[in-house]
Each structure stands twice: as structure tokens, then as C-alpha cells.
Amino acid sequence: MYNFVFEKPTTVAEAVAALASEDAQALGGGQTLLPTMKQRLASPAKLVSLTGIAEMGGTSSTGDVITIGGGVTHADVAAGGYGAISKLAGDIGDPTVRNRGTIGGSLANNDPSADYPAAALASGATIKTNARSIAADDYFTGLFDTALEDAEIIVSVDFPVPLSSNYQKFEQPASRFALVGVFVAKFADGVRVAVTGASEGGVYRWTEAETALNANFSADALDGLSVSADNMISDLHGTPEYRANLVKVLTGRAVADC
Amino acid sequence: MSSVSMTVNGKSVTGEVEDRTLLSTFLREDLHLTGTHIGCDTSQCGACTVHVNGKAVKGCTMLALEAEGADVRTIEGMANDDGSLGVIQAAFQEHHGLQCGFCTPGMVMAADELLKNNSNPSETEIRKYLSGNICRCTGYHNIIKSIQAAAAQLG
Known part of the structure; x- marks a missing residue:
């Protein structure tokens, strides 16, 4: 990789200031960014590490809301006992990736096949940055694209606790990313279904399924629905039609296991 | 260049590294601890796995400067004190x-x-x-x- 200047601030305010310079890039656990830089697909002039910032660590729960610091690793979320979100975190990548990779890094990168975006969108999470709070419905704006501005840092994420929830991931076995993943969360005021890995537009809510499940929360409620292959990802691992079918199958499994 | 200090297999070490230096590179080329292997250099193979503060990480996917002050253990630290295999x-x-x-x-x-x-x-x-x-x-x-x-x- 090309060389850069490394900085490791200890507060969010210092990190935001360090990111103000041209071609500066925030570094979370680095499990995506460092491989990308080795391939010279990214060459920031400055890396600002977020791993030394105490206010981005730690998780807490009020019973209604789980708050996870932006710098918390997948391994720590997996060990937290947070139901479907912990299960999801424990199936990201491999143990060494989970020991470094962070929830803030995953959500900031918004890989179209990443797991956390599905959890955040289905949970109706709130992404809290140094500047503002962003509802998950407004946060994911497309492939590797989010509502984050330059030099804006995810300090924490609030996940409302559902009545029940489940995440089903059809794993691409080499990369362990989701070929398709579906997160279903049932709240007192309705069901939310978020799909990752399938659409060329990145994570999205399957609103037809939500309507059907609000009327009848069972896998049978999906029987009459069809998923269009339009705009589904096509690669050597799966055709658009294959992914469209997986969306329906995995949603049914998630509902059955909720 | 930046200076970096850490504990590796119980010994304090320091070095001068380029900011882009990977932990695996620092271990192998600066400390000559060549037991940590570089298999793929693309974060796939795990041959470079070392422990940083007790957690297994890919040494090729972590900057040496991120291990500042850390307690690092490599395969050379897995043998018994008398040199016999752990x-x-x-x-x-x-x-x-x-x-x-x-x-x-x-x-x-x-x-x-x-x-x-x-x-x-x-x-x-x-x-x-x-x-x-x-x-x-x-x-x-x-x-x-x-x-x-x-x-x-x-x-």
C-alpha cells in the first residue's frame, strides 16, 4: 500500500479535527480498509484511527434500547447477549475479523453484502454521529453510500429492542459475506423486514412482506408474494433470479424462527 | 517514520517504522520473528495470526502503530520456557x-x-x-x- 500519515486521537472531537484535512480517512478495525489499500484501490494521505477513543466503546441496555458504541468489535457484540444482533455479529467473517472489525466501520462502509446494515434497518436503529442522529431509514443511501458527511463519525448506534427478531444469512462460503441475508424484527407497532446482499442498491426494506406479516405473522403469509429479479446483484455466486428466490425463502425462515 | 513500542512474547521492543508498516512486517522484518507467516497478504489465509492483548488477529491486517503499547504473542512465544514444544x-x-x-x-x-x-x-x-x-x-x-x-x- 502507499504510505500515509497515521494519527490516533483519543477523543471524538480530536478525530473530527484530524479528519478535516484533505484525503484523510477514518480507520476503524481496518478489516476492509487495509485490504483495500493493499490493493491500491484506496490511497488516503492520512489515516485517523478510531480505536483509541473511549467514548466510542462499550455497550449498554435500558431494556427498550440497546446502545452499541461505534468502536465496539463484532466479537464484543457477539458476546453481549443481545439476541439476533449478537448472533449476527458472531457469524461475521472469522474470529480474527470479529476481534478487530467494528460496528461503526461496517455501517460507515455499507457494503451491499454486509450483515449489520440489515440489523440496523430492520430494527429501526438510530445512527448517532458527532454531529446528529440519523434514522436508519434515512441513513442507507445506496451501494457503499450513506448519509454520513465527510469527517462525520459514528459514535454509537441505538437499536430499539423488538418483541422478537431473527436473522437468516445464506453465506457465500469463501468470503463469508451474505449472498443474501434477511433480518426480521417484530415490534408492537409492526414488523420490519430488511434485506442485504441481494439488491444492487444495497440494503432495503421489503415492504410487501412487512404488510403481509402485519396481517398474519407466519411464514405462510409470504406464499402469495413474489420477488422481482430486477436490480438484483448478479455475480458468479448467484443470478438475480436465484437471489430473488433466496429473499423469500430466508424471510420465511426468519419469521418461522422469530 | 514513527517510533513504536510494544511487548512481544514478554519482552519490551521498540522500532522505527513507516506509518504503513503492518504488524506482521514489523514482527518478521524488524524483530526477525519469522514464525509468523505471510500466506496471502489479502486477509484470507490466517497464517499471520498472532495475539494482541489476548485476542487473535491477522497480523497482515493490522498496522504496527495500532499495536503501540500492546501485549503481542507470536508462535515463538508458544514454546515452553525450556524451549520444548507447548x-x-x-x-x-x-x-x-x-x-x-x-x-x-x-x-x-x-x-x-x-x-x-x-x-x-x-x-x-x-x-x-x-x-x-x-x-x-x-x-x-x-x-x-x-x-x-x-x-x-x-x-
Whole structure:
């Protein structure tokens, strides 16, 4: 990789200031960014590490809301006992990736096949940055694209606790990313279904399924629905039609296991 | 260039590194601890697995400067004080858990973290835990046997 200047601030305010310079890039656990830089697909002039910032660590729960610091690793979320979100975190990548990779890094990168975006969108999470709070419905704006501005840092994420929830991931076995993943969360005021890995537009809510499940929360409620292959990802691992079918199958499994 | 200090296998070390220097590069080229292997350099194979503050990480996917002040353990730190093989290493030897041996340092470091978290893992749990460590020789069966034997011995 090309060389850069490394900085490791200890507060969010210092990190935001360090990111103000041209071609500066925030570094979370680095499990995506460092491989990308080795391939010279990214060459920031400055890396600002977020791993030394105490206010981005730690998780807490009020019973209604789980708050996870932006710098918390997948391994720590997996060990937290947070139901479907912990299960999801424990199936990201491999143990060494989970020991470094962070929830803030995953959500900031918004890989179209990443797991956390599905959890955040289905949970109706709130992404809290140094500047503002962003509802998950407004946060994911497309492939590797989010509502984050330059030099804006995810300090924490609030996940409302559902009545029940489940995440089903059809794993691409080499990369362990989701070929398709579906997160279903049932709240007192309705069901939310978020799909990752399938659409060329990145994570999205399957609103037809939500309507059907609000009327009848069972896998049978999906029987009459069809998923269009339009705009589904096509690669050597799966055709658009294959992914469209997986969306329906995995949603049914998630509902059955909720 | 930046200076970096850490503890590696119980010894304090310092060095002058380019900011882009990877932990695996620092260990191998500056400290000459060449037991940590670079198999792929693309974060796939796990041959570079080392422990940083007790957690297994890919040494090729972490900057040396991120390990400032950390307690780092490499395969060279897995032997007993008298130089004889540690329990996991000896189990790999006893149960033919290696052929070419290139992946073995990463396998041993991954196995050590697994057994610290789970003293009696099932075969499925071991296989899942080794998902980030690739071996092209053994077909994994004897690696699993080696780790099960080490688990039994460590109790």
C-alpha cells in the first residue's frame, strides 16, 4: 500500500479535527480498509484511527434500547447477549475479523453484502454521529453510500429492542459475506423486514412482506408474494433470479424462527 | 517514520517504522520473528495470526502503530520456557496436524484462543473457529484431532 500519515486521537472531537484535512480517512478495525489499500484501490494521505477513543466503546441496555458504541468489535457484540444482533455479529467473517472489525466501520462502509446494515434497518436503529442522529431509514443511501458527511463519525448506534427478531444469512462460503441475508424484527407497532446482499442498491426494506406479516405473522403469509429479479446483484455466486428466490425463502425462515 | 513500542512474547521492543508498516512486517522484518507467516497478504489465509492483548488477529491486517503499547504473542512465544514444544504444538506434532507446516503458526495461535474461550469444543465448533485459517495440505482432519487432543490434555 502507499504510505500515509497515521494519527490516533483519543477523543471524538480530536478525530473530527484530524479528519478535516484533505484525503484523510477514518480507520476503524481496518478489516476492509487495509485490504483495500493493499490493493491500491484506496490511497488516503492520512489515516485517523478510531480505536483509541473511549467514548466510542462499550455497550449498554435500558431494556427498550440497546446502545452499541461505534468502536465496539463484532466479537464484543457477539458476546453481549443481545439476541439476533449478537448472533449476527458472531457469524461475521472469522474470529480474527470479529476481534478487530467494528460496528461503526461496517455501517460507515455499507457494503451491499454486509450483515449489520440489515440489523440496523430492520430494527429501526438510530445512527448517532458527532454531529446528529440519523434514522436508519434515512441513513442507507445506496451501494457503499450513506448519509454520513465527510469527517462525520459514528459514535454509537441505538437499536430499539423488538418483541422478537431473527436473522437468516445464506453465506457465500469463501468470503463469508451474505449472498443474501434477511433480518426480521417484530415490534408492537409492526414488523420490519430488511434485506442485504441481494439488491444492487444495497440494503432495503421489503415492504410487501412487512404488510403481509402485519396481517398474519407466519411464514405462510409470504406464499402469495413474489420477488422481482430486477436490480438484483448478479455475480458468479448467484443470478438475480436465484437471489430473488433466496429473499423469500430466508424471510420465511426468519419469521418461522422469530 | 514513527517510533513504536510494544511487548512481544514478554519482552519490551521498540522500532522505527513507516506509518504503513503492518504488524506482521514489523514482527518478521524488524524483530526477525519469522514464525509468523505471510500466506496471502489479502486477509484470507490466517497464517499471520498472532495475539494482541489476548485476542487473535491477522497480523497482515493490522498496522504496527495500532499495536503501540500492546501485549503481542507470536508462535515463538508458544514454546515452553525450556524451549520444548507447548501443549498445542506437541499435539500437532503427535497427531500429524501439519504437512508442509506453512499454515501451522496461524493454526496454533487460533487454537490457543479457541481453547482459552472454550476448553472442550466440539468438532463443529473447532471447524467453525478455524474458518479464517486455510490449510492446503491436511484436509483439516488431523488439525481437528490435534486440537481435540490438546483440549483433553489442557482439561
